[in-house]
């Protein structure tokens with residue numbers, strides 16, 4: 001959103017309509033913020049926090065998509081690559097929340113049943129904190145976006161989006177941002 005101010009602007013407009021500026025975001029506001037929910041899905045797609053899932057081991061030899069997999073092979077599902085696969089996503093390198101607002105993609109849910117978008121993994125060993133993870137992303141990101149205006153400092157120039165691979169995906173260069181309050185002052189008092 002820092003890279004695409006028009007997306008931040010649309011999120012702010014939606015939040016101002018639904019929540020206003022007199023109070024902070026509540027968990028119960030989320031179902032009324034479809035554009036913001038689409039931003040979260042687009043973030044799971046392009047920047048999944050667990051890019052290679054947790055590894056699996058084949059307990060017997062098998063064939064998957066014509067590939068022979070011997071017994072005891074360590075297997076990783078590349079969630080990061082699925083999110084950027086041009087056979088699955090139109091213009092996959094573009095950050096475009098609108099892709100989740102219409103057509104087939106509108107039905108895609110990140111909770112492990114739609115294999116195009118599996119930020120929490122899938123199957124028997126899916127993330128044990130899936131529901132909590134989704135609530136945290138919505139609540140924390142939603143509060144930060146609704147409560148503040150965000151800008152890249154002039155001296156930083158272009159925001160560096162390089163990623164550092166690991167079990168958890170991190171930014172290679174830490175984020176530097178300028179934040180300005182956008183709610184009435186009382187809204188910030190707990």
Ligand code: HEM
Nearest residue numbers: 049050053054119120121122125126127128129132133137
């Ligand atoms: C945005 C937040 C989170 C993301 C994206 C995430 C992602 C993942 C992924 C991809 C896996 C591997 C699933 C698989 O192997 O199929 C996983 C496993 C796991 N996660 Fe999360 N997670 C998140 C938050 C949480 C939270 C909040 C908790 C606990 C409160 C949690 C607890 C676990 C546990 C216990 C496992 C291992 C499950 C198992 O192997 O049976 N996660 N997570």
